[in-house]
Amino acid sequence: MIASIRLLLMLLVLGSGMVAIPHQVRAADAAPLITSIDVDGVRFVEKQAVIARMGSRVGKPLDRRQLSRDVRALYKAGFFSDVRFTGDRSDKGIKLVCHVKEYPLIASLKIEGNDEHSSKDLEKKLKLQPGGFFSPQTQHADRNTLRKGYLKDGFYQNSVEFVSTPRKDGRVDVVVKIYEGKVTRISRIHFIGNHSFSDSELAGAIASRQTDLVATLMKRDVFDKKRFGADVQMLQQFYLNHGFLDMKVDSEQLTLSSDKRSFSLTFSIHEGIQYRVDQLDVQGDVVPDKETLVKLIELESGENYSLKKMGDSIQAITDRVGDEGFAFASVTPLMKRDVDAHTVSISFEIDKGQEVYVERIEITGNEKTEDVVLRRLIRQSEGARYQGTQVQHSREELGRAVMVDDVRVSMAKTDVPDQVDMKVNIKEKKTGTITGGIGYSQREKIILTAKIAENNLFGKGYQANVNGQLGKVTQNISGSFTDPYFLDTDISASLNFSKMKSDPVTTITYRTDSSSFGVSFGLPITLHLSYNMAYNYSRTTLSAVPANSSNLIKAQAGTTVIGEVSNALTWDTRDRLMSPRRGTMESISFSLAGLAGNSKFWEAAASSAVYIPFDKEGDFVLNPTIDYRTISSLKGTNVPLWRRYSLGGIGSLLGFDINGVSLRDQVTGEALGGDKQVRGGVKMFFPLPYMRTSGFRGVVFADAGTVWGQASNKVGNIAFATVPEPFSFARVRYSVGFGMEWLSPIGPVGFAWSFPLRTVKGDITRNFEFALGSSF
Known part of the structure; x- marks a missing residue:
């Protein structure tokens, strides 16, 4: 007997995927044992990794079907362009050798031709990566991924090509060439x-x-x-x-x-027939009473049928029945058409289901926030009868909480038929930030900023922050601490402090040094209406007044102490505090200074802002605003210079410098401020191309405003050095322009290019404005 017989097992890639074995081998021994398995041709893949993917094993009989499966498995791994087996046979069995040809490794990957999407975003979607294998399967998958992505964006002419350049070490440099074409x-x-x-x-x-x-x-x-x-x-x-x-x-x-x-x-x-509403009725489990439920129906007899009003009516009736404790109430509209008369009669069939009580409220997902902090926002009470309106209000309140990213509320049935458990699942968001930055503005030049903030301190819902800003003109530090539920009530309490110094700039000629401390309390009256009362104590020193300054400015040099009580009533339906997309915010306020200090005056203000979305996502938002203020001195004192009204800059009147619109000394031209102010405008916010998810948005705007009244100093009740200016439409300033806002981690950053359309002699205009920490 020959000691060993050389056996060649060649892979034939057939439709059945089977391995063909020579006839004479099958005749001699159909199933020799595998004595060893070796791998030939690998450079980048470990031999053991190849063997691990095979079903053939040492000590097992050679099986041609298993070899066929091994070939398919190795091809599927995406590492090899060719796979074949050979073997050396002896009396003991067969030594199996797997011969492979690897795809080249990717040394570098570059994307070209992509203007619509950044390379960084596209690379995240690719399976081809540096260090991976450059295989046709992966190329095909990535080509489809990229093309589908561009098709989704409307680029129906797009194409994707992969170009590889070999290196001496066997690796390749890959360039993904994209032709985007034009948007279809x-x-x-x-x-x-x-x-x-x-x-x-x-x-x-x-x-x-x-x-x-x-x-x-x-x-x-x-x-x-x-x-x-x-x-x-x-x-x-x-x-x-x-x-x-x-x-x-x-x-x-x-x-x-x-x-x-x-x-x-x-x-x-x-189109078919247009139907009018004929008769309306409610039937079934009429709870609490028929008269109450009929009033909730928005459809009216004689008007055209409306699917929206039908849906709103069903929801309103369901919620009202739910307020009686029926958590699983259902309302079914029964419609009867009269084709000849073109009318439809509607009866709302009510199935109130089982009256239930909320046995327990279970909160999950809050890893940091204490249960009590979240339970304070839940209006539905444990052990009380289910109330649909209160559950909805609870969901809204939780959704607005600073520590909540998402909230899901559901009712789970229990073993007791008339009891349910209210399941509240919370997804928390990060509430603490430590940020710093460096910026530049025309007014401040180089600006250094720092901020430490925590909106859920110790998991108890406390809000605290410290801010610092150092610029050429202004240096300030401020901080605040807020307990949203002071003494476990719905009243919020806040403490705040600030220290600010301001040096002369082009619009003022004196230096100010101010420090303040305040306390405030907020009381929610309804879901959207709130009342706020605050007391603020401040000391401000006005110094470095030039000898040739206005007598009105010289008269206020020195230290002024103000003890001020303020009250505000606010109606706020905005969907969020930063960059609202929908809702309104109206406010009226009244302040009285004189509780401590040497300055006595009163101030009143009213403002309104509306946010109107033009698309479902809220990317396009129209924002009309108006604001009116008036201030007046008391008991022969003077209104402090820095509390009087001047307009200009981001957040005020764009197109004009800070204090650019003001009452002015007729000799020196210095800004003295008026005692009445009105300003308004309309803005249109929109997303910027390629920057939609980066916190950037664009804005076009039109602003208008003016100040009037009189600037004067008083000794007792006698006024001197008076600068009067009555209201006049001819003195209302206008401007238009465009800008960009970035909601950065350290606060909003705004850029605005403005074009004043009407100015008055003495106004100081500014066509470009950059601001850090203030919003449009």
């Missing part, structure tokens, strides 16, 4: 079968937009497959809100132009 926009939206509404009315009811200036800015004219699918539902809702119960979209057609630069959308519509 919607050139035309057409409707067929619409008789009751015009094409423009229906175009306004859907999410997709035909190309125009506004649609281009909002990217609503970029074709989006999901948006196109939603357009059908939006058309149906539009018709249902106008009484067309039988309306349906027969077909929707999408046509891509031959150059792939534009789409044409066509909707074929069947």
Whole structure:
């Protein structure tokens, strides 16, 4: 017998994926034992890693089906471009050798041609990475990922190519070349079968937009497959809100132009009959009473049927029945049509279900925040009857809490039929920050800033912060501590302090040094209405007054002490405090100075701000504002110079320098301030391309404002050195412009380019403004 027989097992890649073994080998011995397994051809992959992926093992009989599976497994790993087996046979068995050819390793990866997305963002989506294998499978997967991403953004001409350059060490440098092409926009939206509404009315009811200036800015004219699918539902809702119960979209057609630069959308519509509401009723479990529930129905007899009003009515009735303790109440509308009369009668069938009590409230997810801090925000009480309105208010209050990122509330049934457990799942967010920065502004030059803040101190909901700013003109430090639930009540209590020095600048000629300490209390009256009372004690020294300054400024040189009590009533429905997207904020306030100190005066103010979103995400927000203030001295004293009104700068009147609009000394031209002020404006916020998720947003604005009254000094009740200025529309200043805001970790940073449209002699204008720590 020959001592050993050389055996060659060649892999034949067939449709069945099986390994072909020579006939003479099968005849001699169909299943020799594997005595050893070796791997040949590997440079970057460990031999044991290759063997670990195989099913063939030393000591087991050679199995051609298993070898076939091993080949497929090694190919699937994505490391090898070629796999084959050979073997040396002896009396003891067969020595198996796996021959592989590796794909080259990626030494470097670079992306070119990407203007729409940053390389950093694209690299996160790629499977190809430096140190990984450059395989066709991975290239195919990455090409599809990139192309789908660009298609989603409306780039239907895009293409992706991978170019590799070999190195001497066997690795390759890979360049991902992207051709983005132009955005494929919607050139035309057409409707067929619409008789009751015009094409423009229906175009306004859907999410997709035909190309125009506004649609281009909002990217609503970029074709989006999901948006196109939603357009059908939006058309149906539009018709249902106008009484067309039988309306349906027969077909929707999408046509891509031959150059792939534009789409044409066509909707074929069947309108049907428009129905008016006839009779309205409630039936079933009428709780608390029929009269109460009927008043909640927003639909009215004689008007066109509306799906939105129907939904709002169902929700209102469900909530009201829920307030009686029925957590699982359901309301079903029963509709009876009269086709001939074109009317529909609606009866709301109520199934109140089991009356339940909230046995326990369980809070989960709060790793840092103490339970009691969150329970104070929950309006529903344990052991009390379920109340749907209180549960909803609890959800809203928790959602607004500074330590809560997300909240989920659900009702879980218990073993007792009339009891439920209220499950509150909290997702906390980071509340502590330590930040520092360096910046530049035209007024302050180099600015150094630092901030330490914690909005959930010790997990008890306390809010504390210390801020410092060092610039050429202003040096200040301030801090505050707030207990939102002082003495376990709904009253918030705050302590604050500040120390600020200000040197002369182009708009003022004197130096100020001020320190203050204050305490305030806030009382919520309703969910959105609150009352605040505060006392602030301050000492301000005005010094370094030039000899040629205004007599009104010279008269106030020295130290002024103010003890001031202020009251404010605020209505706030904003969805968030920073960069609101919707809601309103109205405020009226009154302050009285004279409780300690040598300065006595009163001040009153009223302001309003509205935030109107133009899209679902709240990226485009219209923000009209108006503010009025007046201040007056008491008992022969003077209103401090720094408390009088001047306008200019970000947060005030753009297009003018700080104190750029003011009452002025007729000889020296120095800003003295008025005792009345009004300012208003309108802003449009919008996302910036490529910076949507980085805290940046753009703004265009129009501002208007003026100050008036008189600047004077008093000795007793006698005024001298008076500078009067009556209100006049001719003296209202206007400006327009554009800007950019960044919500940085250390606070808002604003840039504004402004163009004054009306100025008055003596005004100081400024076309560019940079500000750190103040918002538009």
